[in-house]
Structures are given as structure tokens and as C-alpha cells.
Amino acid sequence: MLYREAGQFKTSYAADQAVFPIAQDRLFLAMWLAIGFILVPLISSEYLFRAIFIPFLIMALAALGLNLLVGYCGQLSLGTGGFMAVGAYAAYNLCVRIPDLNPLVAFLIAGGVATLVGIAFGIPSLRLKGYYLAVATLASQFLLDWVFSRVAWLTNNTPSGSITAPPVTLFGLTFDTPVRKYLLCLTVLVLFALVAKNIVRGRIGRAWMATRDMDVAAEIIGIRPMYAKLSAFAVSSFFIGVAGALWGFLHLGSWEPLAFDINRSFSILFMVIIGGLGSILGSLLGAAFITVLPLFLNQMPQWFGIALSTAMISHLEAMIFGALIVFFLIVEPLGLARLWRIAKEKLRLWPFPY
Amino acid sequence: MKHSPSLRELLLATVAASSLAAATGAIAQANEQFIPSLVYRSGPYAPNGVPFANGFADYLNLVNERDGGINGVKIVFEECETGYATDRGVECYERLKGKGPTGAAVFNPLSTGITYALTEKTYTDKIPLITMGYGRSESVDGRVFPWNFPLLGTYWTAADIIIQHIGNLNGGLDKLKGKKIALVYHDSPYGKEPIPLLTERARRHGFELLTLPVTHPGVEQKAAWLQIRQNRPDYVLLWGWGVMNSTAIKEAVAVRYPRDHMFGVWWAGAEQDVLPAGSDAKGYNSIALQHSAGQVAVHAEILRNVHGKGKGAGPKEDVGQVLYNRGMVNAMLVVESIRTAQGRFGKKPLTGEQVRWGIENLNLDQGRIKQLGFDGILQPLKVSCDDHEGVRHGRIHQWDGRNWKFVSDWIEGDNSLLRPMVEDAARKYAAEKGVKPTCLKG
Numbered sequence A: 001m002l003y004r005e006a007g008q009f010k011t012s013y014a015a016d017q018a019v020f021p022i023a024q025d026r027l028f029l030a031m032w033l034a035i036g037f038i039l040v041p042l043i044s045s046e047y048l049f050r051a052i053f054i055p056f057l058i059m060a061l062a063a064l065g066l067n068l069l070v071g072y073c074g075q076l077s078l079g080t081g082g083f084m085a086v087g088a089y090a091a092y093n094l095c096v097r098i099p100d101l102n103p104l105v106a107f108l109i110a111g112g113v114a115t116l117v118g119i120a121f122g123i124p125s126l127r128l129k130g131y132y133l134a135v136a137t138l139a140s141q142f143l144l145d146w147v148f149s150r151v152a153w154l155t156n157n158t159p160s161g162s163i164t165a166p167p168v169t170l171f172g173l174t175f176d177t178p179v180r181k182y183l184l185c186l187t188v189l190v191l192f193a194l195v196a197k198n199i200v201r202g203r204i205g206r207a208w209m210a211t212r213d214m215d216v217a218a219e220i221i222g223i224r225p226m227y228a229k230l231s232a233f234a235v236s237s238f239f240i241g242v243a244g245a246l247w248g249f250l251h252l253g254s255w256e257p258l259a260f261d262i263n264r265s266f267s268i269l270f271m272v273i274i275g276g277l278g279s280i281l282g283s284l285l286g287a288a289f290i291t292v293l294p295l296f297l298n299q300m301p302q303w304f305g306i307a308l309s310t311a312m313i314s315h316l317e318a319m320i321f322g323a324l325i326v327f328f329l330i331v332e333p334l335g336l337a338r339l340w341r342i343a344k345e346k347l348r349l350w351p352f353p354y
Numbered sequence B: 001m002k003h004s005p006s007l008r009e010l011l012l013a014t015v016a017a018s019s020l021a022a023a024t025g026a027i028a029q030a031n032e033q034f035i036p037s038l039v040y041r042s043g044p045y046a047p048n049g050v051p052f053a054n055g056f057a058d059y060l061n062l063v064n065e066r067d068g069g070i071n072g073v074k075i076v077f078e079e080c081e082t083g084y085a086t087d088r089g090v091e092c093y094e095r096l097k098g099k100g101p102t103g104a105a106v107f108n109p110l111s112t113g114i115t116y117a118l119t120e121k122t123y124t125d126k127i128p129l130i131t132m133g134y135g136r137s138e139s140v141d142g143r144v145f146p147w148n149f150p151l152l153g154t155y156w157t158a159a160d161i162i163i164q165h166i167g168n169l170n171g172g173l174d175k176l177k178g179k180k181i182a183l184v185y186h187d188s189p190y191g192k193e194p195i196p197l198l199t200e201r202a203r204r205h206g207f208e209l210l211t212l213p214v215t216h217p218g219v220e221q222k223a224a225w226l227q228i229r230q231n232r233p234d235y236v237l238l239w240g241w242g243v244m245n246s247t248a249i250k251e252a253v254a255v256r257y258p259r260d261h262m263f264g265v266w267w268a269g270a271e272q273d274v275l276p277a278g279s280d281a282k283g284y285n286s287i288a289l290q291h292s293a294g295q296v297a298v299h300a301e302i303l304r305n306v307h308g309k310g311k312g313a314g315p316k317e318d319v320g321q322v323l324y325n326r327g328m329v330n331a332m333l334v335v336e337s338i339r340t341a342q343g344r345f346g347k348k349p350l351t352g353e354q355v356r357w358g359i360e361n362l363n364l365d366q367g368r369i370k371q372l373g374f375d376g377i378l379q380p381l382k383v384s385c386d387d388h389e390g391v392r393h394g395r396i397h398q399w400d401g402r403n404w405k406f407v408s409d410w411i412e413g414d415n416s417l418l419r420p421m422v423e424d425a426a427r428k429y430a431a432e433k434g435v436k437p438t439c440l441k442g
Helices: A023-043 A046-072 A080-097 A103-126 A130-150 A178-200 A203-213 A215-220 A225-252 A262-275 A280-303 A310-331 A336-349 B003-026 B046-067 B086-096 B112-125 B155-169 B195-205 B222-231 B243-254 B271-281 B297-307 B322-345 B352-360 B366-372 B415-433
Strands: B032-039 B074-081 B180-186 B208-214 B235-239 B262-264 B285-288 B393-399 B404-406
Touching: A023 A178, A046 A080, A046 A178, A046 A203, A046 A225, A046 A262, A046 A280, A046 B086, A080 A103, A080 A130, A080 A225, A080 A262, A103 A130, A103 A225, A130 A262, A178 A203, A178 A225, A178 A280, A203 A215, A203 A225, A215 A225, A225 B086, A262 A280, A262 A310, A262 A336, A280 A310, A280 A336, A310 B046, A310 B074, B032 B046, B032 B086, B046 B074, B046 B271, B046 B297, B046 B322, B074 B086, B086 B112, B155 B195, B155 B235, B155 B262, B155 B285, B155 B393, B155 B415, B180 B195, B180 B222, B195 B208, B195 B415, B208 B222, B222 B243, B235 B243, B243 B262, B243 B271, B271 B322, B285 B404, B297 B322, B322 B352
Parallel strands: B032 B074, B180 B208, B180 B235, B235 B262, B262 B285
Antiparallel strands: B285 B393, B393 B404
16 A cells, blocks of 8 residues: 555656656655755764765665676676776876866766776676676786785875875865765765666666676667677776775775775675665665674674673674575575565555455 | 565664664763773684783783772773774774773774774874884874874884894894895785885895785785795795784795794784794794783783683783783883873873873883883883884894794884984875874873
8 A cells, every 4th residue: 555556647758757656766765865864964973974874875886886787787797896996096096196186076087997997897798708707807806906006106106005095175165074974975876876777777778688688689689789788897887986986085084905805896796686686776775784784793792781702793793694694695585675676565555465 | 575674674773773872882981991992803813813902901901900990090991803904993993982981092903004094083083093013104203193103113113123133143234235135025004014114224235125925814925935935035024914924934944945034023923923833933033022922020910910800801821922912011001101191181081182192201211111010021112292103122032943032132223214214204194184293282
């Protein structure tokens, strides 16, 4: 009953093509945006912003980018960490070498640089599929890691190889407080999610999905695989590059190549798989699961006054976290987003299911 | 699918519960000084992280049990597991910085990567960092880095002392001309820190420096040792950590490189680094910035007052290990800094800003060190705004197969070489970040 669309008539093409055709969805989204933009900044502590919300938003953006590639176009990539690093280091170099550049422009150009690198490493996807492509993108991860720790010019010849982001100042406003950083990240994520949603339901997205489902069939109906695959790599790398720049500038502030190592790639891939392949909501849910849950598990014993040693807590954290991943993949292999979709269908009939 | 509503509830509950916890954490009890402790008791570096954390905890417990706190202000401390990961370290910092009546007194990041990340935050959060023997080498200059305290020496100091020792072995630094010295380092900011100093020394004395990186965590280092076999450097400096150190010793055996020509930094000079390599480790050297293994007066106090009451953080047998001592000395410096600050601000819980003054005015002379029970493992130190290092002496100790034995006298880092480098690097940082170098008052 709650999700019933009966009575919502579409009287124009625009209404028929709306991003959210059902009124309840629009209401729901408006509610979440209100919570995100108004309620959260009002009630949250600095810890929540810095340790939970900001990392979650940036990781959600990266997961969204990877989801376009893996979930929508079916091209498995293990190079996400490397592409994030490209974004972060490109933004750093732009800001350091062109002092008066607007950081937001720098982030977008950094995304552009990541796009070029992504396309370059996407070229093997024209010949390789599945595991073989995964291995090829893994190579990009290691290569990029190596480049950022070896080429001194990229780190502005910092002796230790650890670089410090200059402050982010936009239109005379310095983004140094957690609330401002949070709002910037949230705005970027909302805009990018909107772009992603519109890409995937348009011509390009359909070409990606056709390629994912069966590339030979897609080619026969007139989709150029090279164009589809490379455009997926390009858009995905752009998102991931911007996420990397945000991660460096707004979350870490100072970083070394280790911040974007292979573990980063894996954790973002897990976000996509657990959240739901081929779902924008899934990217957000997956990012929340992977970034927030370990912290939650780590602090839970203390909230309930259970005295455990630090080592025991972190071992338990790893074990419970791993077990939950397995559990979710068994009960819902299509990801957390699928759970939400099922809930919506149930709510449509509730309270009179048949 | 019944879990769908409950999952959303769970997410909401997560947010609600964590904000609740943040709120309750802020409610404080009076007359307590909160000291956070970032540790790694799990992950690839745990063998080294555990004794350090135990030493740190035991000393704080000693002060509470024996003296009832610092001048009556009880110490409360909480550990947070970083796993040596920078993002988790930053999360721990955010989690702990506001706890206790006055917030965290001082952070000991225990990782160069975390130190770099937190340095930015110190300027606004006003909580000092003690990076004892690690961290940013240029932070010796307290005018640019008012909140960083690399007490008891930096990596540059450590590298300088090792080179001086090698010079002494050869009958003078000028005899190093034409020699080859290799640096096998952990490929991270930590491992790269000594390179500028070594490059400068190489330029001055005409020896050749080979830099051989090893990727984290360091179990795979055949490539580096292959190069050592080909180039046969006269000495190998090891800037390793955790499992990388024992692996390096085993690799040295494999390429028949003499262990007594290897010199580790102090992170590569504990029992945990040599014991896994067995008898092969015999003759391996490492720098000890101040102390080595072994027990002095304060250990007896810890065994009586902490372990005797069943409050020991780790096994009794580990008391007196190199890294245990390191953690213990670190805790003592924190406590003495707070005591110094109390002398000016009163015997009450202090804020990070006040504790910073205490560290900057820390002055431990021989008498005080003896009084504290640290006689024989610590040189007198005096911190000032210009010099956040306090003391830059070290000795070389050698593993004889069973124990660490000192093989050199006290060597002092050469400040005529170090100081210009520190000031150069600090000036560059100040220019990049727009920091105006001044000594903070109060």
C-alpha cells in the first residue's frame, strides 16, 4: 500500500521519463536529502563527520564510479585504488603548480586526467574478458603505485614521498571545518549520482548493459563494443579520480601511495558487490557497509561496557565483518540494493499480500 | 526476505548509537587526565607493536598505582587499534581527541604516515604529538612545528649516528671515501626519511649510497638482496619494520652478506627482529636511541606495583625488552611533560595546549632521571622551542645470539650538519603551508 503507484497518472512525456516516476520515491529522496543537508549538519559531532560521514561519502562516490564499470558494463576492474591515486596526485600537482586555480576546477581536471589513464588501461578490455581483464587492471594498480612512489616530480620532490594537500578555498570560503567538508562532499556525491543515474538510463547506459549481458549480441544489434567499453572506463575513471582527489584533499589531508594501495581497490570492489552490481543505491549501501561497519564493530564492546583487550576487539572485528560479508552474499547474492527492491515490492502489497 | 526493514533499522541504529556514544563520551569525571594510546596489536607489525603498547600501559598504571596519578590527577588512558593504517589512525585520533575532562593530553601516533596526517590537524586542534625517535625529521624546528616533538632523536639523527659509527670503525669519516653503503628501506615515508641525510653525508665524505626499496610489508625482498650480492656494499643500513627485519637477516644469510656489517634503525633492533632468524642473526647491529634491552630500577617498581597486583598489560617475561622499554620511556616522557605543565598551570587536568607547554619546557637532568628510576637507560634531555628533539645521543648495540650488547660509546648526532637540513626542510614546509615560524607562548 505504501508503495502503490495506482492513481499516479502520467500525462506528459516528461512525467513518463522522470528519474523517479513514483511519488513515494520522490518523497523518500527528498527526505534523505533533507536529512543529509539539514539534519545531519545540525546534530552531528566532529567525530561523526570526520570519521564516518566524510569517508562514507567519498567512498560512495568511488563505489558509484566502479559500479558503472563493473555493474553496468560488466568489465571487472582491480585498478580502482590506482585511479583514485591518479586523481589525488593530479589534483595535488595542479594546485601546487598553478597556485590560483580553483580547487573544484582542479578536482574536475584531475578527474579528466584519471579518465585518460582509465581509457589507456581500458584498451586491453577490447581483447580481454573476465578474470583476464581483472589481471590486466591489477597490473595498472601496481604500475600506478610504483609511479607515485618512484617519480619524485609527482610528489613535488618531497623527500619522504608523503605529500600534504594545500587548503581547499572556493569562492573565498575555506573548507577547513568538518561541516563544510561534509557539505562539499555531499554536494559532489549528489550531483555525480544524478549524472550517473541519467547516463545509465540513456543510450550510453543501455549500450553498457547490452555489452555486459552479451557482447556478441550487442555488437549484432549495432552497439560498438570499443565505444561502449572505453566510454565505461572513461566515465568510471572520472568518478573515481574525483573521489581520489576528495579523499586526499578533504579526508586525509596528507597521504602517501599506501593510501591508495591494492587493499583500497579490493574494498571498493567489495562495496560494489555487497551493495549490488548495477545499482546506484547499491553503491551507497555498500560503501556504508564497508566503511562504517568495522568502526561500529570496533567500538561496540565499549558501548556495552564489555571489557576486551584491544587485540581481541580488532580480531573480533575482522571475524564478524568477514562472517557478515559471507552471510549477506549467501542470503542475497544480488546485494543490499536488491533487499531494498524486495522491500519496496512487499510494501506495495502490504498489508494485504497475496 | 524478512531482513529488509531490519537492515534499515540497523543503519539508523548505527548512526543513532554512535552519536549517543560520542555524547556520553564527552561527559567527564573530574580530576582525571586522559592519555590516548594508538597501538597496533594486530596485523603484520603486531609482534613489535604489542611490547611497545604493553610498556606504555604498564608505566601509566605504575604512576596510578604507586603515586595515585600525576600530583593526584589520575591518569585514564584508552587504546585504539590502528593496524599501522593511516586512515584508521586518523579515525582513532578523532575518536579519542575529545575524551576525558580536558580532551586528549598528547598523541603518540607510532607511525610516520599517521604523524604526517595528524600534523595538519594539530594547528587547529591544539593537541601535541610526541613522535619519539620517528616522525618528521624537520619537526625538530619548533618554530614551524610547534605541536610536533620528535623527542630522543629523529631518523636523520639516527642515520647520522650510524654513519659516524661506521666512520669510527674505519678510523675516521674521511676514510669512507670510495666505500659503498646500501640502504635497504621499507617503501613508505618512514623508510624514505633517512635518504636526504645519507645523501648529504655521501656527498661530504665521498662514499657511494645505494637505495634499495622493499615494498610493504617486506616479506618479499629478494630483488634488493640480489643487488647487494652484485654490488657488495661495505655496509648495509636496514630501515625495516616488523616482519621485514627478520626476513632481511635471512636474505643476508642467503647472499652470504656478513651480519656484522648490517646496521638497523631502532625499529629494526628489538628481540622480535632477530629471534626469528635464529643463530643467523648473531653479529647484527642496530642503533639504540638511548636505551637497549635490560632492566633498571623502574622495572622493579613496575614488577612490584603493576604486575604484582595482576594489572600487567603483557607477560612478565617481556618486561625489559627493547620495545617494551621504548613504550615505557615514551609513557614516562608524557607523564613528566604533564608534570612540568602542572607546575605552571596547576595540579588539575590539563588541555593539550597546556601539555604542549610542558613538553616544550621539559628538562630532565641526571638527578631527576635517577629519581625516576631510569638511570642508565636515558641521557639528560632538555627541550626548547628551537630544539624539539631534547637529546640526540645514541649507541650501537649488537645481537650476540642471546642478548643485545653495546658495542659503541655514546655518539652525538652532528648538529652542524643536521641543523641546516632541519631548517631548510622546515622553511620549505612553512612556505608551502603558509605557516609563520614563531615560538608559541603559554
